[in-house]
Amino acid sequence: MKFSCSKDELMNALNICQKAVSNKTSNPLLEGILFKTYDQTLLLRSTNLEIGIETIIDADVAIDGEIVIKSSLIGELIRKLSGSEVFIETNSKNQVKIDCLMSNFTIKGLEADEYPQFPEVIDDYSFSVDADVLKDLIRGTIFAVAVIENIPVLTGVKVEISEDNINLIAMDGYRLAFRTAKLMNALEEPNSVIIPSKSLSEIAKVIAAYSGEIVVKFSKNQIFFEMDRIQFTSRLLEGDFIDYKQIIPSEKTSHVKINRKLLIESSERAALLAREGKNNLIKLDFNQEQLILTSNAAEIGDVFEVIPIINEGEAIKIAFNSKYLIEALKAIEEEDLIINMTTSVGPGVLLPQEGSEFVYLILPVRVAE
Amino acid sequence: MKFSCSKDELMNALNICQKAVSNKTSNPLLEGILFKTYDQTLLLRSTNLEIGIETIIDADVAIDGEIVIKSSLIGELIRKLSGSEVFIETNSKNQVKIDCLMSNFTIKGLEADEYPQFPEVIDDYSFSVDADVLKDLIRGTIFAVAVIENIPVLTGVKVEISEDNINLIAMDGYRLAFRTAKLMNALEEPNSVIIPSKSLSEIAKVIAAYSGEIVVKFSKNQIFFEMDRIQFTSRLLEGDFIDYKQIIPSEKTSHVKINRKLLIESSERAALLAREGKNNLIKLDFNQEQLILTSNAAEIGDVFEVIPIINEGEAIKIAFNSKYLIEALKAIEEEDLIINMTTSVGPGVLLPQEGSEFVYLILPVRVAE
Incomplete structure (x- = not known):
């Protein structure tokens, strides 16, 4: 693999991907971020097996390839570079050479073959919502989820789609938070999912600086949030949420x-x-x-x-x-x-x-x- | 004791005094701040027996008196008040009544009799220095003090006064930091003291928002920093500092x-x-x-x-x-x-x-x- 790209764009993409990197894992691959080049594009992928993120940036690619680089190291390293363009090249020993102005790093990468795939997008259901609206809905409910896991579904936030409304509901047995807003594009029929609060707090960080439409697709077990050049996915919680309408x-x-x-x-x-x-x-x-x-x-x-x-x-x-x-x-x-x-x-x-x-x-x- | 004063001035004075309050102490008095009124003035005093702070603000005093109030409680409480003027009154049971707008607190105070005195100012030696200069000198040396206490004097910063210069020196056995600047008013003859780095870092915080002349007085064991309405004192370290001039x-x-x-x-x-x-x-x-x-x-x-x-x-x-x-x-x-x-x-x-x-x-x- 051999390419160059903008340092700031790479830094921004790494910041996003780092939100899905495992802090505690015995698998070194999961401490890393996948770098993959194709069609003059650099794709970065990260996952902790609960959530996953893929993002792409423009790159000037000379040789296509892929490698996994330790997230904490590459993030700090790119952040501290002084130049505006970064040159990255790998060799057959999985060494990664990073050049920027008068700085030259050689660091150890990991074989990408075994790095987890991004889940296949199954869009059984699909709707879209304005990013700023979604941020407000999350902020307005996530604090009320249950911290203790004796009722697993209560550690998640219920997302309910009915006609052109999106409702978020969280409760912990002592309190309940309900927020509702309009969708940009509605589902054909009502449906609902339960998103783990940890995933929802990470998607809130990922979209913090994003404005515009977010396309949301989901199946029984998995949800996908699609923005311009970013895809975020999370496993869903299974089970029945308590009927909140009866409680109010x-x-x-x-x-x-x-x-x-x-x-x-x-x-x-x-x-x-x-x-x-x-x-x-x-x-x-x-x-x-x-x-x-x-x-x-x-x-x-x-x-x-x-x-x-x-x-x-x-x-x-x-x-x-x-x-x-x-x-x-x-x-x-x-x-x-x-x-x-x-x-x-x-x-x-x-x-x-x-x-x-x-x-x-x-x-x-x-x-x- | 019965008085009223500006909420903002009281808050500011409490912020300063809190820097000398013990975090860990078995003596409840040392978790508190002394409030004392006299001559239409409120004096606040704090000490952890290593450093001490006294500051005064204007007050409208109806009945003179004194009491000790738990620092963490009174600090948070005054900070959260909405009004601009605070009314404080104590009774014979050492209860403290605090009124501000529509808020009324009654909290328990402690008898002030046993609260430590501020050390008597012994000005065997006296000089003065500009506050901004002192901040720079401290910032430029304090990081180099020894963390481990096997040579106690190296956990302090040496302050050397020679003619119209003030020098600060810190060293930890691996490195040395030396800074020098001009005094506003010189000592009559050269002298030096060693100030514990913890004390120096607290005085740096106390003077952070202060500009102007600081009068410094010291004796063999004690140093005093005097500003407009604030007095700060610290114990000095005894012992001989390594002759840094030989090392350079x-x-x-x-x-x-x-x-x-x-x-x-x-x-x-x-x-x-x-x-x-x-x-x-x-x-x-x-x-x-x-x-x-x-x-x-x-x-x-x-x-x-x-x-x-x-x-x-x-x-x-x-x-x-x-x-x-x-x-x-x-x-x-x-x-x-x-x-x-x-x-x-x-x-x-x-x-x-x-x-x-x-x-x-x-x-x-x-x-x-």
């Missing part, structure tokens, strides 16, 4: 309008003491015009916060884990929001003032009066 | 002028491989017009870098620990610098092209040919 209550007895920023700030101050006291409990006392938010930690102290509200329903006292409340509030962008509640043992439901773009549900903590 | 060679057989940025970049690339190979060795082969810099790591690869130089002396081959070379080069600001050497077993001496504001000396590593 339709009735309400308290209907509170509140300023999001004020509630975040007060909750964070109260959480300070709650954390010092090694519990995360904050108590919310909603009357008609005020929310009185309190928290106390034995031996440390207590806090008392007042926030103006408009409660069109009944007064209610309820207690939440401050972490769950604050994370949900921070996933919302709106200045004001609605909190619906029924009783002190029923969930708090956070909704937009208008529309239905999000639902955050938080189970309360029962406290002795 | 006066002769040279190779006299090389080189671009600093090119040498840093090449050294960093070479260090990449050196690090992978678990040694930090880079080899420098200076001829008359080129430096050829190489490094190799078994089983991984090698690197070959070429940098143009002007060598007015003899050709020389020498090897350095890349970390020592790079750290010294990064402490320098000049575009070009001079490297003087004698033999492959004598030190490399980094000097400015003109003047004498710094000397960095690095012992070479002996390598088999």
Whole structure:
């Protein structure tokens, strides 16, 4: 293999591919990135067997070939080069010669024969979504997945396609996050998949700097995200997600309008003491015009916060884990929001003032009066 | 105690004082910051018994008093307040009431009687230095102190005052860093102290945002740095520092002028491989017009870098620990610098092209040919 390419384009492609490289693996190939040239193009591929990434950049190719190079080494090395064009050449001993300006490296590569293939794209189903919309949907739900794996599907985010809507849903048994948005191109019939949260957080990083259409294809076990010159794939989680629609209550007895920023700030101050006291409990006392938010930690102290509200329903006292409340509030962008509640043992439901773009549900903590 | 003050000024003062608070201590008082009011002023004091800080801000004081408040709690709490003015009041049970806008905290304080005093300022000797100059001197030397304490004085930085110069010197047995600058007000006669590097790094943080004159006073065991409304003190290290002047060679057989940025970049690339190979060795082969810099790591690869130089002396081959070379080069600001050497077993001496504001000396590593 012998080619040259832009240092910046190569660096950018390596940054993307590194997101699928195994950190812990006993297989040296999986610590590497596959370099493969064809048709005046350099293809880079990486995989940790759970997710995989392929990306291509333009190259000036003299001799086609392929080799695997240790990801951490080649990434740092290319990043530290001073020139704008990189010359790379391999020999029959799998040595890789890298030249750039007055720098000359020779490093050991690995035979590419055994490097895992990119899964064959099976597009049983296909839709497309705007990259910025997908970023918002992921950011708005991923924090609510279950960390402990006793119910494996809850470590993933459910992606639901219905007509021209895409819904993302995550829940961990104590809270639920639901976001919805419009698709660019819809599926012919409704369908859904469950994506491991780790994969979703990596695709979020890969698309962070990307704008435009993302084509999503999936089969029973595998999902593919296709951008201009990047393909990302992930295994899917199998199993049935809990029916979230049944969990979200339709009735309400308290209907509170509140300023999001004020509630975040007060909750964070109260959480300070709650954390010092090694519990995360904050108590919310909603009357008609005020929310009185309190928290106390034995031996440390207590806090008392007042926030103006408009409660069109009944007064209610309820207690939440401050972490769950604050994370949900921070996933919302709106200045004001609605909190619906029924009783002190029923969930708090956070909704937009208008529309239905999000639902955050938080189970309360029962406290002795 | 009962007073009010600006939230931002209090926050700023707490940030400064937190630098002297113990992270690990079995004495709860030392986890706290002393609050003391007098003459419409709030004084804050902190100490870990090695260093101490006192700072004052304006306050509207109704009742004078003093109390100790846990540093981590009060710092976070004040930072998270939304208002601009904070009202603080204590009662006879050492409870501290903190009010700001619609937030009301009550936290537990500690009796101030037993809180350590700030050491009495003994100004046996006194000089003054510009804050920006002191920052540069510290940054330019502190990285070279010994980490291991088998020679305690080498864990400190020597500060030498001679006529109107201030010199800082650090060394760890493998390298030496020397910086010199002009004083604003000189000592009457030469003198020197050794400041623990930990103290010096904290004073560097305290003065980071400060410009102007710093008055430095010291006695045999204690040093004081005085700024507008801040006093910083540290214990001094006792013992004799190695005579650094004897270590810096006066002769040279190779006299090389080189671009600093090119040498840093090449050294960093070479260090990449050196690090992978678990040694930090880079080899420098200076001829008359080129430096050829190489490094190799078994089983991984090698690197070959070429940098143009002007060598007015003899050709020389020498090897350095890349970390020592790079750290010294990064402490320098000049575009070009001079490297003087004698033999492959004598030190490399980094000097400015003109003047004498710094000397960095690095012992070479002996390598088999």
